Amino acid sequence: MTNNKPVLIIQLRPEDETSDNEYQAILKYGELSQQQTHRLRIEKTGIPENLSLTDYSAIIVGGSPFDISTTAEHKSTIQHKIEADFKRLLKQVIDQDFPFLGACSGNGLLGDYLGTTISQRYGEAVGSKALTITKQGRSDPLLQGFPTQIDALLGHKEACDSVPTGAVLLITGKDCPVQMFRVGNHVYATQFHPEGDSDGFILRIETYKHNGYFAPDEAEQLTDAVSQANTPYAQKILKRFVQIYYKQAGISLQLLDWPAAKPMAAAIRESVFIEEQQVPEDEEWDNEDESAQHIIAVKDGTAIATARLTQAGKIGRMAVLKPYRQLGIASLLLNKLVTVAKQQELNTIKLWSQLHAQAVYKKHAFVAYGDEFLDAGIPHIKMRLDLN
DSSP states (O other): OOOSSOEEEEEOOSSHHHHHHHHHHHHHHHTOOGGGEEEEETTTTOSOTTOOGGGOSEEEEOOOSOOTTSOGGGSOHHHHHHHHHHHHHHHHHHHHTOOEEEETHHHHHHHHHTTOOEESTTOEEEEEEEEEEOHHHHTSTTTTTOOSEEEEEEEESOEESSOOTTOEEEEEOSSOSOSEEEETTTEEEESSOTTOOHHHHHHHHHHTTTTTSSOGGGHHHHHHHHTTOOOHHHHHHHHHHHIIIIISTTEEEEEEOHHHHHHHHHHHHIIIIIIISOOOHHHHOOTTTTTSEEEEEEETTEEEEEEEEOTTSEEEEEEEOGGGTTSSHHHHHHHHHHHHHHHTTOSEEEEEEEGGGHHHHHTTTOEEEEEEEEETTEEEEEEEEEOO
């Protein structure tokens, strides 16, 4: 039900335990299985010269104890090879605007490739920090609907001194201004760790307590601090990246009138509403379909989801076939219909949400109003979005 091309996970950590923990965290918060990824540990052999982007859906790069700002004569042979290999890889990534998410060292490698100075000017101690999403960040697909500030786990001796030329700053911080940026439409980097959690950082504190990130006698205090960390929005960045570039890959949206949409929309609605939810047929079909605009999500030639926008500005009949749920498809449909409503200069969009689906609409700034009620025997709540 998902793209056949795996997500390429590139790791640089020399220690098996920390590398395995990082990989498992990427799987957990990206909601991926091992079978959906191809893992490369390049700290031993570098990046294969024959690696082809056409074999993958996206690339995620993890952290590393290597420092780009280390003088050339103090870098190991493998670090020199890794940096040269990344220059070759990143040229392809940038040229093709290929989906890429680099965390911490991945951020430094991308920033360095784009010509930004990487130095220890904005190093930060290990811990959880409150970071601010910029105005441009609030409209980015990975960050839409997030609060203005989010917490993230980080710890780094070096960082980008400035935003790379041509890049868009998405998240900033008080002590380190370049926390997340985007190049083109699909190439991202974070100075913090979107896969980071308390267990993983406690392990890294123990592993790297003699690597210069902090004084060794601070390890216990830092461990206590990160054990209380909670960074759900940082982890959601990883989940959204996977949703958009892996799980939603190959999905197209079609905006149609009822005669064109009916064969596909009717089959989906019959499956979801009439068969699955036991909605009576005479309540499912109404006279709104003929005048409404219908949206169909198609994946690999199969219609998998539908919704409609009536002339009165009401979104309804949103249905996703069961095998394709939890992929963020409802949000895709909603974003498109909100865009259509704005183009039509509607002031307000309304909808009737099944109670279990409220969270999806709240993420898109819809607000509930009125009392709960039954529609076709199913509990609903009215919601609206003001477009002005």
